[in-house]
Amino acid sequence: MRKTISILFFILTLNNLLISQTSDKYKLSTVVIDAGHGGKDPGAIGKTIQEKAITLAIALKLGEYIEEYIEDVEVLYTRKTDVFVELKERAEFANRNKADLMISVHVNSSKSAIPYGTSTYVMGLHKSEDNLEVAKTENSSIYIEKNYKDDYNNFDTESAEAYIIFNLYQNAYLDHSLLLAEKVQSQFREKAMRKDLGVKQAGLVVLWYTTMPSILVETGFISNVAEEKYLATEYGQSIIASAIFRAFREYKIEIEKNSDFIVNQADSIVKIIKESEDKSTDDEVLFKIQVKSSTVRLPLNSTTFAKLENVEEFVYNGVYKYTVGSTSDYDEIIKLQTSVRKIVTDAFVIAFVNGEKVTIAEAKAALNNE
Numbered sequence: 203m204r205k206t207i208s209i210l211f212f213i214l215t216l217n218n219l220l221i222s223q224t225s226d227k228y229k230l231s232t233v234v235i236d237a238g239h240g241g242k243d244p245g246a247i248g249k250t251i252q253e254k255a256i257t258l259a260i261a262l263k264l265g266e267y268i269e270e271y272i273e274d275v276e277v278l279y280t281r282k283t284d285v286f287v288e289l290k291e292r293a294e295f296a297n298r299n300k301a302d303l304m305i306s307v308h309v310n311s312s313k314s315a316i317p318y319g320t321s322t323y324v325m326g327l328h329k330s331e332d333n334l335e336v337a338k339t340e341n342s343s344i345y346i347e348k349n350y351k352d353d354y355n356n357f358d359t360e361s362a363e364a365y366i367i368f369n370l371y372q373n374a375y376l377d378h379s380l381l382l383a384e385k386v387q388s389q390f391r392e393k394a395m396r397k398d399l400g401v402k403q404a405g406l407v408v409l410w411y412t413t414m415p416s417i418l419v420e421t422g423f424i425s426n427v428a429e430e431k432y433l434a435t436e437y438g439q440s441i442i443a444s445a446i447f448r449a450f451r452e453y454k455i456e457i458e459k460n461s462d463f464i465v466n467q468a469d470s471i472v473k474i475i476k477e478s479e480d481k482s483t484d485d486e487v488l489f490k491i492q493v494k495s496s497t498v499r500l501p502l503n504s505t506t507f508a509k510l511e512n513v514e515e516f517v518y519n520g521v522y523k524y525t526v527g528s529t530s531d532y533d534e535i536i537k538l539q540t541s542v543r544k545i546v547t548d549a550f551v552i553a554f555v556n557g558e559k560v561t562i563a564e565a566k567a568a569l570n571n572e
Contacts, residue, residue, distance in 0.1 A: 230454045232276045233268065234296040236306040236408065237261035238418075241286030246311035248424040251434045253309040254284065259436075260421060261307045263443035264450075272451060293411035303382070303453075304412050305446065309433060310420040318426040319397030320390045320442075322383040323418040324376065325409040376550065377518070378415040378457065380495065385449035386419060394445040396422070401548055419446060456497065460520025487568050488554045489535035490514070493546045494524040509545045518559055525552065532566065 237258040239245030245253025258281070265277040278299055280292045287295075296304045310321070383401040391398035399420075409416045421442045422429040432438040493510060499522050500506060500515075507513045507524065514525050527538045535551055542549045553565030560568075 229274070229458060230302045231274060232278065232299060232301045232303075233450070234278045234280065234299065234301040234304040235261045235265050236280040236292050236296075236304060238306060238308040238408075240281050240284055243286050246309055246424045248430040248434075249427065251424070251430065253311070253424055256309050256421070256424070256433045256439065257307045258282075258284065259439045260443045260446075263440055264305070264307070264446050267443060267447040268450065271447075272454070275454070289407045290411055292408050293416075296416075297411070297413050301414055303414055303450075304409075304416040305382075305450070306406075306408050306416070306418040307446075308418055308420050310423045311425045312423055313425075315425055315427060318423050318429045319399040320387065320422055321399040321402055321420045322386045323402050323404050323406060323409070323420065324379040324383050325403065325406060325416065375415040377495070377521075377523075378453075379409075379417055380548070381456070381521070382415060382449060382453045383417045384495075385452050386417065386446055389445035389449045390442075393448065394441050396442075396445075403548065403550070457519075486554075486556050487530050487565050488528050489530065489532055489562075489565065490525040490552055490554070491527045491535065491539050491542050491549050492523055492525050492552045493542065493549045496522045496524075498522070500524065510542070516559075523552075530569070532569075 237254075237260070239252075239254040239257060241254075243254065245257070247253070261279065262282065265279060268275055268277050278295075278301065280295050281287050292306070293304070310317075380401060387398050387401055390396040406418055409418060422433050424430045424433065433442070493513070494500065494506060497520075502513050502515065502524075510526050512526055514528075516523050516525070526542060527535060529535050529538075532551075539549060539551055551562060553560050553562050555565055555568045
């Protein structure tokens, strides 16, 4: 399974990224908006409405706002009507169209009627049982697909261990996915006045296969009577869509101003595929834990880092990044990550080779060649 998925990932990634090398300046020109569920897959079911109806309404409004207010972006939809689209096909649709970003719209649910609020997910390992449950719920759509066993290599949505392999495949885009996710949650909290449940990571199939920054937005809980009522109204759908739109607009401006990351990532992937065997045996590989990202510089003695030790700063694509820990032992950094996440819940591992930020896969390849 690992070998099959790895080959698929690198082929898709290389194909998508090399196209961007024709331009020296990165422009976000195509976004795919994915309305979760649809057709024979209703998603979560409320007392008066189904998830598939809410996600479609919000997705269409979001696309309309982008088309109306941002002229240089093409908006594509995985679905514009009440039809069923397989999870893998949603991602492959974005890949085929060489999208620069994918936003997947969903509605959360709980066995209890009490929880409410918004959260935004990026691809990664689960840090809590709740995150795993969200992944299981969203991924369960594969079981109504005709060839799910072959298409997903017998992937078991109920197996926590099966999700571990997911962690590597969106790592190349994690920084930018997190940046957009943080902006979405900020808009929900500060403008839309919705409860902010934070940015989270989980092994979500629809994000797993994409070869671009991708997020999945849980717009509220259909299991909460008040929130279901809000999300079922055109007013509520407009407020949610406009919050995501503002976050998208901020993200586009920021990365176009500060980043040529697509070209850099293409160079990196070409390098690891074609030149990994020629790497020098004295490459210095370091793993660290990123705890904070900011567009403005933060003092290392800031209260933000009060409970952390030996915080370091580096700048990547014009954004200030803050880390703790430094080791060439991947198992050791994973143990440290577990401890750090008790303080910073969305902390994650990053890697450097000879002082240059690389993907976890590249760092491991460098270690294997030593």
